[in-house]
């Protein structure tokens with residue numbers, strides 16, 4: 001091999017050394033908490049970060065390692081660490097470099113968990129966030145303060161599906177020596193490799209499209225290896241001696257994977273949000289077919305966009321692939337294969353019509369998740385956001401008639417037929 | 433740490449322990465376009481086994497002040513200046529690729545403080561083809577891709593590195609991106625122009641170790657055979673399945689060989 005392997009090949013092979021004992025072709029599930037050391041010298045070398053290897057599955061595990069290296073390969077990152085959930089990945093990423101008194105600039109359009117973490121939880125630990133509309137690129141620059149240590153956003157925003165102008169945001173980060181961390185859950189590396197546009201780290205809820213089958217919760221944080229931590233003294237957790245490891249200087253010793261090594265050495269040890277080997281195995285099965293699935297998600301999405309845009313029970317349709325979307329040009333730039341498979345649309349007749357639609361579809365599953373192989377729908381006004389009033393809904397970019405759709409892999413004709421039942425019920429409500 | 437050599441700042445890591453020149457020293461030399469991070473695992477191993485460890489960035493590479501040195505001979509002289517600046521003693525040199533040419537020059541001319549030399553994945557000369565020389569100056573991304581593409585064996589291409597979660601190829605790419613175009617292009621020209629390998633090899637005395645990668649595309653079998661022929665009584669080991677990037681692709685085997693050789697030829701108390 002002298003040519004670099006392409007995406008589909010890496011999806012199947014990266015990170016796995018074929019089991020030397022039995023030749024198992026699939027990555028084995030190493031369902032073990034701990035590992036027998038061959039001798040004391042090897043043991044001390046592993047603990048002292050002098051060699052790769054496994055000591056305890058909270059820190060590393062061979063099955064999880066295959067998944068980590070596969071995700072690093074697909075992203076083009078220098079290292080990846082898998083966690084028990086996407087939220088754990090975000091938390092570990094932030095706490096690896098921020099501390100009390102530090103500040104984040106983040107997009108307003110993000111998954112509710114990300115918003116809540118930054119708005120409600122991190123302030124209790126002295127970390128504050130200024131939220132900026134993702135379409136207001138200059139707003140990110142203006143929000144930077146002396147104590148800003150991180151810029152954070154989702155490439156495809158939630159719920160408005162606005163696209164971050166990643167290159168411009170990365171430039172703001174670079175100008176101020178602030179790393180840019182992108183939640184790449186909605187795009188996956190198949191639709192956009194964020195490091196190619198200057199992002200410094202990505203986080204994933206691999207629960208979603210990466211796994212794709214909706215059977216395992218998991219997260220990943222990927223180190224782009226492209227941030228010069230040594231250029232300022234703002235990041236002491238990376239550039240100053242780390243006492244628990246005999247004063248190791250992670251930046252000096254690990255260079256492009258210093259950030260990931262900090263998470264491994266600190267978060268996985270002290271917080272312990274490890275992924276189970278079983279989940280890593282299941283998620284690996286999903287990643288093997290990532291590109292095939294994404295292509296089908298996208299073709300079904302385009303088909304449904306056409307169907308919904310022309311449906312007389314639909315008042316509006318929102319997706320960055322539609323020329324009417326404010327982020328259409330950015331979507332073409334950063335997501336040329338397609339801007340993901342989340343669609344939102346309005347059912348004519350408002351809140352009650354939206355509710356009737358949801359209650360009368362049968363194939364599409366009514367639940368609070370995205371990125372499953374199966375089509376999922378939810379009516380935010382009566383579920384995830386039911387406790388907030390109409391004004392707050394508007395502020396969150398949610399309208400009472402809004403249905404959020406995560407397009408699955410079913411035969412698209414069956415999805416449309418199912419939706420017809422929903423629309424008929426919605427129409428009956430409006431006539432009343 | 434940073435220190436001054438000839439009025440210029442040199443950066444070196446020391447394996448996570450302060451450099452103590454009362455101990456025997458192990459110096460690691462990186463190859464073209466790379467830097468100290470290439471040796472991370474190995475430097476820590478020796479530093480925590482009572483050696484003074486030094487992993488310098490060549491001038492003009494990553495943290496060391498430039499410009500990059502234009503000949504292998506000059507790099508050999510610079511290494512001597514580094515050793516004198518730190519008053520390092522009982523030196524075991526561990527060199528990879530271009531670093532081996534530097535080690536040849538240094539060892540043949542400055543034997544006084546040297547206790548052993550380990551050559552990893554090297555020939556007596558390193559001719560560089562015009563396409564790569566050209567790319568290093570005019571299309572650095574292409575040059576990096578060629579070097580990493582040829583440099584890593586299948587373990588690199590399959591992202592199978594031994595550190596859980598890490599991609600060796602991506603890590604190497606990020607380091608090299610910091611050293612283009614100047615340092616890489618200057619390194620490759622220096623390698624290509626180096627013609628003193630035979631003469632230097634025959635002058636090297638003392639314990640010599642050669643570690644050969646069975647699947648090396650950068651320093652193929654013929655080149656290493658020539659090196660071995662001109663060295664006096666080297667201890668030779670072939671690691672069959674490794675590509676050129678031995679210290680990263682097969683670090684455990686590489687460390688075991690270095691450990692056995694250096695512990696016996698330059699013991700630390």
Ligand SMILES: Cc1ncc(COP(=O)(O)O)c(C=O)c1O
Nearest residue numbers: 085086087111183185205207218
């Ligand atoms: C964009 C995004 N990021 C992060 C998360 C959190 O991931 P997890 O549920 O795996 O913790 C989600 C979950 O819905 C999400 O949609």
